[in-house]
Amino acid sequence: MSENVHPKATSVAEFEKAANEKLSEFVRTYYSHPGEGGQTHRDNCRAFKRYRLIPRNLRDVYIRDTSVTVLGSKLDFPVAIAPTAVHKLAHPDAEVATAKGAASMNTSMVLSSWSHCSLEQVAAAAPRGVRWFYLLFYRDRGRMKRLLERAEWAGYTALVLTVDSPIYPFTLRKTPVVFPVQFRLPNVWLDDDVVPGSPGSLEQGSALTKITKNAATWEDVKWVKKNTRLPVVLKGILSGSIPEDARTAVDLGVSGIYVSNHGGREQDGLPATIDVLPDIVRAVGGEAEVYLDGGVRTGTDVLKALALGARCVFIGRPALWGLACNGAEGVQQVLQILKDELSLAMARAGT
Numbered sequence: 001m002s003e004n005v006h007p008k009a010t011s012v013a014e015f016e017k018a019a020n021e022k023l024s025e026f027v028r029t030y031y032s033h034p035g036e037g038g039q040t041h042r043d044n045c046r047a048f049k050r051y052r053l054i055p056r057n058l059r060d061v062y063i064r065d066t067s068v069t070v071l072g073s074k075l076d077f078p079v080a081i082a083p084t085a086v087h088k089l090a091h092p093d094a095e096v097a098t099a100k101g102a103a104s105m106n107t108s109m110v111l112s113s114w115s116h117c118s119l120e121q122v123a124a125a126a127p128r129g130v131r132w133f134y135l136l137f138y139r140d141r142g143r144m145k146r147l148l149e150r151a152e153w154a155g156y157t158a159l160v161l162t163v164d165s166p167i168y169p170f171t172l173r174k175t176p177v178v179f180p181v182q183f184r185l186p187n188v189w190l191d192d193d194v195v196p197g198s199p200g201s202l203e204q205g206s207a208l209t210k211i212t213k214n215a216a217t218w219e220d221v222k223w224v225k226k227n228t229r230l231p232v233v234l235k236g237i238l239s240g241s242i243p244e245d246a247r248t249a250v251d252l253g254v255s256g257i258y259v260s261n262h263g264g265r266e267q268d269g270l271p272a273t274i275d276v277l278p279d280i281v282r283a284v285g286g287e288a289e290v291y292l293d294g295g296v297r298t299g300t301d302v303l304k305a306l307a308l309g310a311r312c313v314f315i316g317r318p319a320l321w322g323l324a325c326n327g328a329e330g331v332q333q334v335l336q337i338l339k340d341e342l343s344l345a346m347a348r349a350g351t
């Protein structure tokens with residue numbers, strides 16, 4: 001993989017194209033991986049294009065403030081990085097590079113449990129960055145407690161529980177996945193674990209099946225809330241008032257409702273996130289912060305999500321495309337594009 005970004009990439013779409021030219025077929029497929037027919041994956045992007053902005057003209061938009069406070073941390077603009085697995089597939093510096101890219105733009109990154117770099121390494125590489133940690137559900141509460149404590153010690157400021165993956169994919173695996181790079185999973189396996197095989201192997205898959213908890217419930221969320229001082233965010237909420245996942249979460253004291261369909265990688269046939277956002281914002285009624293990811297590719301998409309009530313949006317694949325093209329700098333470039341586009345869209349909308 002060469003280090004240079006496509007010299008003319010001035011939009012997320014161009015970064016996507018440049019990354020896809022560069023990445024191996026294995027990684028391209030892994031990143032796109034649309035569930036079943038990919039309906040939800042496509043809808044996420046297309047749905048944004050159905051919404052229209054009505055501008056207010058002749059307002060003084062000379063100075064625009066894109067900054068936002070998210071769970072008490074001030075970010076320069078409301079676009080942060082969603083948790084995605086194994087950044088080493090995109091770049092040898094892996095999650096450390098992503099964290100540096102995010103910190104250089106003063107925005108937040110959610111570190112996935114499925115990462116090659118340890119949460120401590122990521123914290124040390126970008127100490128000033130705002131970091132959240134995506135924690136898996138495990139059968140052993142002791143393991144969860146140890147990971148919670150590690151995240152707290154390493155300065156992570158929120159915990160993200162992904163609730164739209166009731167069945168972890170490795171529990172269904174019948175044939176091994178042979179990754180083109182070697183990596184480890186230091187935020188899943190603890191120092192005293194004996195880890196069989198490599199990630200993707202059937203041996204490691206069955207060991208993971210033994211320690212993780214499929215079909216987590218609200219009881220697990222309650223346990224996490226009780227056992228950490230960090231704010232808890234639930235990622236993967238799609239139902240607002242009837243039925244009421246967003247409401248139940250707020251009643252449990254969850255701090256952030258993260259509207260997501262996993263970028264269309266889990267269940268296909270789910271609605272586009274932007275389409276369900278207003279219902280969820282209404283159900284939450286200002287009692288928690290509401291975020292969104294899925295299909296955000298331009299600053300105008302960001303503005304539409306904010307206009308419909310999201311406090312901040314997250315990007316999954318676009319950050320990986322930036323990382324693949326140019327490491328930390330590529331992540332920074334993708335974020336800068338979205339920030340500049342948002343600022344321009346705000347001016348044109350008169351806000």
Ligand SMILES: Cc1cc2nc3c(=O)[nH]c(=O)nc-3n(C[C@H](O)[C@H](O)[C@H](O)COP(=O)(O)O)c2cc1C
Nearest residue numbers: 082083084085112162262263293294295315316317
């Ligand atoms: C390669 C890849 C790996 C992902 N890994 C995780 C993960 O470990 N945990 C998680 O909650 N979501 C994961 N996601 C979903 C993202 O957090 C996010 O919801 C999605 O990518 C947003 O859609 P977008 O890619 O259109 O921005 C992953 C997505 C991709 C593309």
